[in-house]
Amino acid sequence: MKLAVEEDILLELVEANPDLCLTVRDSFLGEDHSTPSSLTDTMSPSSDNDLSSQREWGAPTGRNVSSFEVMNTSTTEVSESEAAKEEHFHDGEKKHRIFIMAPQDHVQKESGNTQSTGCASHSASSTRTEPPKISTHSWDSDMACLLLLYLLPPSDAVDKMVHFHKLTSATKKTADPAQRRIDEVLSTFPPNSEKAKKITQSVAAFIAKDLRPYSVVENAGVCHLLKTLEPRYRLPSRSHFTENVIPALYNGTKAQVMASMIQARRVAITCDAWTSVATESYLTVTAHYISEDWQFLSHVLQTRAVYESHTGAHVAELLSRVVEEWQLSDKDVMLVTDNASNMIVAAELGKFPHVKCFAHTLNLASQRALKVATLSRLLGRVRRIATFFHRSTTANHYLKEKQKCLGLKNHKLITDVATRWNSAYDMVQRFLEQQPAICATLLSPEVRKGQSDLCTLYETDVSNAEDAVSALKPMKDATTLMSEESNPTVSLIAPINAQLLQNMTGTIGDSPMIHAIKNAIKTDLLKRYNGEAEKKILHTASALDPRFKGLPFLTVEERLEIYRGVTEEAASLENERTLRRTEVIEAPEVTGTLEEETPDGPSAPKRKASSSSLLVSLLGRSFTDTEGTAEHKTPNASAEEEIERYCKASSLPLTEDPLNWWRVHEITFPLLSRVSKRYLCIPGTSVSAERVFSTAGDVVTAKRSTLKPEHVDQLVFLQKNLHIPKC
Numbered sequence: 001m002k003l004a005v006e007e008d009i010l011l012e013l014v015e016a017n018p019d020l021c022l023t024v025r026d027s028f029l030g031e032d033h034s035t036p037s038s039l040t041d042t043m044s045p046s047s048d049n050d051l052s053s054q055r056e057w058g059a060p061t062g063r064n065v066s067s068f069e070v071m072n073t074s075t076t077e078v079s080e081s082e083a084a085k086e087e088h089f090h091d092g093e094k095k096h097r098i099f100i101m102a103p104q105d106h107v108q109k110e111s112g113n114t115q116s117t118g119c120a121s122h123s124a125s126s127t128r129t130e131p132p133k134i135s136t137h138s139w140d141s142d143m144a145c146l147l148l149l150y151l152l153p154p155s156d157a158v159d160k161m162v163h164f165h166k167l168t169s170a171t172k173k174t175a176d177p178a179q180r181r182i183d184e185v186l187s188t189f190p191p192n193s194e195k196a197k198k199i200t201q202s203v204a205a206f207i208a209k210d211l212r213p214y215s216v217v218e219n220a221g222v223c224h225l226l227k228t229l230e231p232r233y234r235l236p237s238r239s240h241f242t243e244n245v246i247p248a249l250y251n252g253t254k255a256q257v258m259a260s261m262i263q264a265r266r267v268a269i270t271c272d273a274w275t276s277v278a279t280e281s282y283l284t285v286t287a288h289y290i291s292e293d294w295q296f297l298s299h300v301l302q303t304r305a306v307y308e309s310h311t312g313a314h315v316a317e318l319l320s321r322v323v324e325e326w327q328l329s330d331k332d333v334m335l336v337t338d339n340a341s342n343m344i345v346a347a348e349l350g351k352f353p354h355v356k357c358f359a360h361t362l363n364l365a366s367q368r369a370l371k372v373a374t375l376s377r378l379l380g381r382v383r384r385i386a387t388f389f390h391r392s393t394t395a396n397h398y399l400k401e402k403q404k405c406l407g408l409k410n411h412k413l414i415t416d417v418a419t420r421w422n423s424a425y426d427m428v429q430r431f432l433e434q435q436p437a438i439c440a441t442l443l444s445p446e447v448r449k450g451q452s453d454l455c456t457l458y459e460t461d462v463s464n465a466e467d468a469v470s471a472l473k474p475m476k477d478a479t480t481l482m483s484e485e486s487n488p489t490v491s492l493i494a495p496i497n498a499q500l501l502q503n504m505t506g507t508i509g510d511s512p513m514i515h516a517i518k519n520a521i522k523t524d525l526l527k528r529y530n531g532e533a534e535k536k537i538l539h540t541a542s543a544l545d546p547r548f549k550g551l552p553f554l555t556v557e558e559r560l561e562i563y564r565g566v567t568e569e570a571a572s573l574e575n576e577r578t579l580r581r582t583e584v585i586e587a588p589e590v591t592g593t594l595e596e597e598t599p600d601g602p603s604a605p606k607r608k609a610s611s612s613s614l615l616v617s618l619l620g621r622s623f624t625d626t627e628g629t630a631e632h633k634t635p636n637a638s639a640e641e642e643i644e645r646y647c648k649a650s651s652l653p654l655t656e657d658p659l660n661w662w663r664v665h666e667i668t669f670p671l672l673s674r675v676s677k678r679y680l681c682i683p684g685t686s687v688s689a690e691r692v693f694s695t696a697g698d699v700v701t702a703k704r705s706t707l708k709p710e711h712v713d714q715l716v717f718l719q720k721n722l723h724i725p726k727c
Helices: 009-017 049-057 141-151 152-168 182-187 194-209 214-216 222-227 236-260 312-325 343-350 358-370 373-391 393-406 419-432 437-440 460-483 490-503 512-525 534-544 556-586 588-600 613-621 635-648 658-665 670-680 687-699 709-721
Strands: 024-027 069-071 077-078 084-091 094-100 266-277 281-290 297-305 334-337 353-357
Touching: 024 419, 069 084, 094 236, 194 214, 194 236, 194 281, 194 709, 214 222, 214 236, 236 709, 266 312, 281 312, 281 709, 297 312, 297 709, 312 343, 334 343, 343 353, 353 358, 353 534, 358 373, 358 419, 358 460, 358 490, 358 512, 373 393, 373 437, 373 460, 373 512, 393 437, 419 437, 419 460, 460 490, 460 512, 490 534, 490 670, 534 556, 534 670, 556 635, 635 670, 658 670
Parallel strands: 069 094, 266 334, 334 353
Antiparallel strands: 024 069, 084 094, 266 281, 281 297
C-alpha cells in the first residue's frame, strides 16, 4: 500500500515535539539500509486497491507517489527502550518503514555508523483498511516539508512547506547554523538563477547610465523597491558590484565597441584633458567613424588618469597605447584636438594626421575680440548690473514686476563665464532684451534705497552693446553649429571659416567698435589652418560633401588640385581592394580539393569545368571585342569618370544630411563613396571629448572624491556606450 499522510496528522506531528530529526529514502526488500537510494524514484499505482488507499489516507489521486522510509541520519545509537515505533508496509517488492526517533536527550552518541536498534516493527498488507498508527512524537519541520513535497500536489506543497517551517521555527531549540532553512531556500533565487542575474545586470546598468554611486545598493529605498518588485531577489553587496558586476559589464561593452570599430574604414579620435574635484588629472579619448550603413557613430574609449606632466611626448605615448589597446593600427587614425601646443607636438611625434578643433579656434578668435578696450569696459558694466540683480532679492522681485508690466519675457539676467566667450555674448544680448525693465527697476526708489554704487548704462553704452551683438553674431552662430551633438563633420570647417573671414572684413559705415571687433577676429582666424596637410584634409572633406562640392571659396586651380587628389586616392583604394579580392579568390583553390573530398569521400570524381568556362574557351576570341561589350577600365579612369559625374550632379541643399545622400548614391559612385567615408567620419571639433568632463563631474563628486581612477574609467565608458532598450 502506498504510504500517505493527512495534512492534519503532519500538523499534529510538527507541533508535538520539534526535537526529532528524520530523513527520507527508498529501500527495497533485502537491500542494505545503510546505502540510501534516490529520492526521485516514483511508481504508479499498481491496482485499484492502491488507488483507493491513496484516497482513503490522503494521497492525491492521479499522481505518482514515491515509496520511502524514514530513518535517523545522525551518528546516534538508540536502545530498545528509547525507540518509539517501527511500522512496516509491504507493496510488491518495495518495503516502507517509518522510524520515529525519541528526543535528543535520550540518545547516546557513538563514533561508529548510525544504527537504529530496538525499534519495534510490523508489516501490513496492501489491502489494509485502517490508517497506520503513527507515534505522536514530532517530526522536524524539514521532514514535514519533504513529505509534503512527496505527498501533496505541487501547487500546495510549496505553500505548506513554508507554513510548517514558520510554525516550528519559534519552538526549535537547536539548529545547525551552517544549514539554511528550507523556507529561506524556497524564498530566494539560487545563485545561478538566470532571472537573478538579469536583475543584477539591470541594477549595474542603472548605476552606470544614471551615474549613481555604488553605495546606492545599500540605500533603504532601493532595497525596499527591489524587495517589493521581486521578493525572491537578494541584492548583492556594493563590493560585488564594484569588483565583479560593473567590470564584467565594462568588458562586455568594450568587446562590442571593438567589434563595431573593426568594420570602419577609418577612425578619428579626439582627446582633451581635465581635472577632477579630487585634483586628479584625466585624459579622455573618443572615437568616431562611419558604419557600413552610413551612420555616424561615436564612442568614449577611455578616461585614464595621467600622473605625468602633459607634455607632447607623454600625450603622444598615451595616444599610441590607445591605438594599440583598441586595435586601431590599420584604421589610419586621424587626430582632432584643441590648439594647445602640447597637442600639436603629440600629433607630430605620434605621426597622426591632425586637425585642430574648430570650436576652440572660434573661441580663441572671439576671446581676442572681447579684449577690445571699448567692448571690455562695456562688458564690465553689464556684468556689474547682472551681478547686482542676482545678489539683491528686492531688485530681482521688482524686475519681475516690471517685466510683467512691460510685457517682456520673464527671463533672468545672465552672468558670463571667463572660459566661454559665447556666455559674454548671451549676457549682453539678454541685457538688451530686458533693458526697459532693467532701467525701470534701477530707477525705483525701493531698489535704490541704501544703494550708493548702482551702475547704470548711458545711451552710448546701449548703442555699443547693440553693435557688439551685431558684429559677434556670425561667430555665435558658427560656435552653436559646431557645438551640436549631431554630426559637425570636418567638411564644415573650410566653408564656414572662409565665410567668417569675409564677414569680418571691414566695410564703410562700421562704427569704431565694430571695426575693432572684426579686425581682431580676422587677424586671429588668418593664423589658423595654414599647414598644407591640414588644408588638404579640410578641402578634400568639403569636396566630398555634396553640399559644398562646388568649393566656391577656392580658386579654379585649387579646385582642380583637390579633385585630382581625390581621384588618385579613389584609384589607390580600388587597387588595394582588387588585390585583396584576388588573394581571397585564389585562396579557395587550395581548399577546393578538400571540399570535394569531404562530402563524397576521397574517391569522388573532380568537378568538371563549368559551361561558362567552356563557352569562353570556344568563343572567347570571336566575341571579346564585339559591340556592346563593356570595355575594361583602369581604377584611375573609373575614378575620373565618377568625379566628372559627381561634379555635374546637383548640389545637396544645406539642410540635408550628406551621409544620407551617400547612402543612396553609394552604388552610383562606388569609388568615391569609399573615400567619403574616410573624410566625413572626422569630427570638426573635440566637443565630444569636452562633454565627457561634465559627465565625469557627475561621477567624481565631492562625496565620491575617493573613487579609484579605474572605476571612473569604467563608469564614464558605460554611461556613454552602454546600450539599454528604451522603455
